[in-house]
Amino acid sequence: MAVYTDITEGQLRAFLSDYDLGELLSYRGIAEGVENSNFIVHLDGGEFILTLYEKRVNERELPFFVGLMDHLAGKGFSCPRPVQRRDGGAIGHLAGRPAAMVTFLEGVWPREPLPAHCEGVGEALARMHCDVGDFAGRRRNGLSLCDWRPLFEQVGERADDVIAGLAAESRAMLDRLEEEWPQDLPSGVIHADAFPDNVFFLGDRFSGMIDFYFACNDLFAYDVAIALNAWCFDADHRFDRQKGAALLAGYQRARALSDAEKAALPALCRGAATRFMLTRLYDWIHTPDGATVTKKDPAQPLAWMRHHAGVSDPGAYGLSE
Structure with missing residues (x-):
């Protein structure tokens, strides 16, 4: 609705x-x-x-x-x-x-993204990151690393009512992210919400991106990590390396990732998954029954977070040398 x-x-x-x-x-x-x-x-x-x-x-x-x-x-x-x-x-x-x-933009968003769609969104994100180079506007990311722990503390132990053991798991991941979060990577205005329902295609050809209302200044590679989560997991929450490779290849066609950005991808993917798990968890607990907003299940990004927890090699996402 x-x-x-x-x-x-x-x-x-x-x-x-x-x-x-x-x-x-x-x-x-x-x-x-x-x-x-x-x-x-x-x-x-x-x-x-x-x-x-x-x-x-x-x-x-x-x-x-x-x-x-x-x-x-x-x-x-x-x-x-x-x-x-x-x-x-x-x-x-x-x-x-x-x-x-x-x-008005022509096109529809892909309900079942294919590698070609992933490649298209990767290239579109890179082109956006290049095009904002001379954009004067700035907006702080209100859902960045420093905001995740305060957000979680508004949920606290009630997280266990949603998924058993989630409170301790969340705190452990936040501890890890606060230690490993990358610094001094290329940054600028990012979309921050490039999920499939915000990207239109005509067939397998990118036709437009919508819903810029989470856009903010942050790391470009963090935007890539959000997209890897949003586009490259199957219905059973398994990461599809072919889709990851397509998304990253599309991105690097328009903007090459630096070595530091590539090395940071596992941590950034963990962070992106954690961010969406926490916001969905917060809404799941605080949105009253009967509200017109459809609550999104935090179990999906939690599965992404758990996958990324065991990744250290960026090549696991399909990144070519």
């Missing part, structure tokens, strides 16, 4: 009066997504996506997200481009929420 704030036709027409996009023909809510309310809007001027930003998105950070998408689109990177209002801005208000219109 991704329409938390519904809108009337009258409200939408009033909102669209600040744009030069033509007459409203139709609109409907989009069921996918978990953070914001999204609608596809059909106008004389074409199809657009309307996003109403819900409470988990800080309105003060919207200029960063909107500016990033506009910057990337201007570089030729395939992502939604914010549509300017008549006043020159991109953010308005609708139904008591900040809201923006962005361009």
Whole structure:
């Protein structure tokens, strides 16, 4: 469910009066997504996506997200481009929420990613990392290493109510990550949430990336580690080395990983898996039953974390020499 704030036709027409996009023909809510309310809007001027930003998105950070998408689109990177209002801005208000219109992207996200999809997302991430080199915006990663332990402590021993022994296992992994986390690797703005449902394809050809609302400044190789977790495990939580090799080959086609980045991949993959396990665990415990948000099971990223715990050689991910 991704329409938390519904809108009337009258409200939408009033909102669209600040744009030069033509007459409203139709609109409907989009069921996918978990953070914001999204609608596809059909106008004389074409199809657009309307996003109403819900409470988990800080309105003060919207200029960063909107500016990033506009910057990337201007570089030729395939992502939604914010549509300017008549006043020159991109953010308005609708139904008591900040809201923006962005361009529509063709394509669908792959429900069962193939190596070709992994290669495509790897190359797309690398191109994004290259394209942000002259982007002036900055945003701290609010879910970085220093935030994971405080997040876990809000769950504490209740973690064992979800999965037996998880509290001690989580603390041990946090101890390890705090000791081994890499420093001084190449960094810049990363997507930080490049899961399959945020990447579109036409067949096996990359057609666009969406949902930049976790984007922040962090290590480029950490973004790669997030993608390795999100794209390269099968339904039984086994790492698919062929997919890993494809993703890394696609990435390095556009941006070569340094030797230090390659050596850090096992630790970064452990960290990425731990981050998603902790946020899902927190939501699993704190989201009340009956809420419209679909809770995601922390068992999936926990399986990733356990896999990476035993990896020391980056070649295990399919990294070529």
